[in-house]
Amino acid sequence: MLRSALLAAALSAPVGLLVEGAGSAAAQTSDLVSRSEFRVCADPANLPLSHENGSGFENRLAELFAAKLERPVAYTWFPMATGFVRNTLRANRCDVIMGYAQGHELVLNTNHYMTSAYALIVPKDGNLANVKTLTDASLKGQRLGIVAGSPPASHLARNGLIAKAKPYHLFVDRRVESPALDMLKDLRAGNIDAAVLWGPIGGPLVKSDFPEFQITPLINEAHPPRLFFRITMGVRPGEKVWQRKLNSLIRRNRNEINTILLEAGVPLLDDMGTETLKGD
Structure with a gap:
């Protein structure tokens, strides 16, 4: 059920970006990110996370980030199963996956916005x-x-x-x-x-x-595997400028992000996964 840590392992292999050199790659990956819309890759029926009717808490997070960027949200819907990354983010149909476990190689992770x-x-x-x-x-x-x-x-x-x-x-x-x-x-x-x-x-x-x-x-288990995860947003590998922009938004809007998550009922932990966080 942990989307990126578990489902991503079964996703098809990443599609390579066909570029000729580092300078060319930087230009191309930068050009792929929309400047007029906040383009989100999402599952259309994955409540309570996302839904095509906009009722998931990831929909609310997308709306928050889009508002900060002064852009409308535009979704690419695809079931969160085999081929999700390949058919959405890697196909350049959208620019960000709202929830992705830290450290998986299929995407470039932003800083985490929740644990x-x-x-x-x-x-x-x-x-x-x-x-x-x-x-x-x-x-x-x-x-x-x-x-x-x-x-x-x-x-x-x-x-x-x-x-x-x-x-x-x-x-x-x-x-x-x-x-x-x-x-x-x-x-x-x-x-x-x-x-x-x-x-x-x-x-x-x-x-x-x-x-x-x-x-x-379950934060008190003494043996592996660990059961807590830091959740980031996923962008295309190489898109460091876009990653840094999202990192800045995560840092500056931490309270609003936590409010959305806590209101939804998400159990939030500190960064080390040892204590639960409460709302104000």
């Missing part, structure tokens, strides 16, 4: 309400919902929880299937005892549609 983590979601009044880690003995014998292939699956396997876990698909077209929503519906129905989801997906869904649940960021 968040995978989270445990359980009923507020249930017997798992005090669980803070996936090593807690209270989880033994419980059936957990988990997105297959996501980092928390390694923790479930280490802790003897994977045999009873219910897996949900990772690579889907969210216009026809929503693993996160299906998982939370199963939790409500009692088909699973707890859900493990990427916080920026699970948190907003709990806030908007599942108020009987609580969400606990």
